[in-house]
Amino acid sequence: MPAWLEVVVRSLIFIVILFAITKIIGKKSVSDLSFFEFIFGISIGTMTAIVVLGLEETLFHGIIGILLFGITLAFLTFLSLKSKRVRDVVEGKATVFIKNGKIMEDNLKKEKYTSDQLLAQLRNKNVFQVADVEFALLEPTGDLSILLKKENQPLTPKDLDLVLPQTKEPQTVIMDGVMLNEPLSTIGLSRGWLKEELDKQGVAIENVFLAQVDSDGQLTLDLFDDKIEIPAPQEKPLLLATMKKCQADLEIFALGTTNQQAKAMYVRNSEKLQQAIDKMTPVLKN
Template identity: 40%
Template sequence: MPLWLEVTLRTLSAVGILFIMTKILGKRQISQLSLFEYITGISIGNIAAYISLDTDAKWYLGLLAMSVWVLVSVAMEYATLKSKKMRDIVDGKGTVLVEKGAILEKNMWKERVTLDEFMEKMRSKSIQSLADVEFAVMEANGDITFLLKKEQQPLTAAALGWAVQPERQPQNIVMDGIVIEDALQHAGFDRVWLNKQLAAKGVKLEEVYLAQVDDAGVVTIQTGERSIP
């Protein structure tokens, strides 16, 4: 077999295997990683590259190594689900950076967070003044969450004593000109109702890029050029 063809087949196989193993590891591997998951992701990627390019070695040894990494990672995730102590070891714990409006300098040093980085994170959360912050925590994933002082928190219906009706998530009933039957039925409507809505707005089904229906039965349609309320 020509070398270029062998490398191509190895690469395609590695991509397929990597995709399957990533699905096994779960969505956290592509969102918020713990330190151990970060190490696992890098290691599995390196092994996949080894399978693709190291034609002098036995490729199945790379597959074995990837399988061991995945098994260990799944076992660690299961252990963290069952044990708080294991979660603290593997995922780490949050660190308080601001308490009762005062920065805890010792904890800032511990987490190696500079004032510039802290202020930048504040601005990214639309907080301009430290005087508005009551509490701040650096989470295990490295993000910083803030709790504003009572007088700086936005008004809510509960704070005003208003009773509001619960809302459901708007349903995507048409995408790329195709009706999403499950979503349409979940919203409590059918094709006849949808056709009437499209006719009333002067839009053909094949022209619809996205159509959503909210809890009140109001349809919003987005074509390739405009939005139709």
């Protein structure tokens, strides 16, 4: 067999083997791999390259070695899912680096971390002062998790006692110029509605690279031609503007009438509408 053909055959065999191993182990990004899994991955990759290039003449021996590594990794992964003790040994534990704004120097030394590396990790999280941190942990993956002190945390709608509607994931209704029926039916919209919305913006469906509908029913478009600018959806701002105009009209009616009963009605409804505007402004503002 020619050398190049042997490399092709070996490559195909090990592609199948590695595919099976990754399916057994499960999906993980590189950043989520533990140090142990990372080393196993490098070892399996190195062994595969050696066997594929023919540096290891016996193909069977290479297959045995890679399968042994793969089965061992899969077995340890299974044990880690079942046992916290095994997981702590295989993947490691999180290490406290900052507690109540105070750096744990002994833990830094234990993890071979310098103060410069810690400060760099904090800056990557947009934190520039150690005293602002309530708690910081070095995860087994090497990432630094940070909890800011309460006074340094950003405001949320809950802090302001604002009740916002539930937001659902946007549905992609056009991809690569092709209309997708399943996402449209998921959100209860029709092809006719989508075509009408495209006509309003003067866009042909074949010119749309990506189109999505959010939980409020607003359509956003991304065209193949990036030089063409599509205006942002205006339904919600227009609704807010209409509500404000109605409230202003009620105030004008109240000032323009001499009928006390009508005046009281206008004032009462103006106040109710203003309350509704105050509640809906965070939702309707773009």
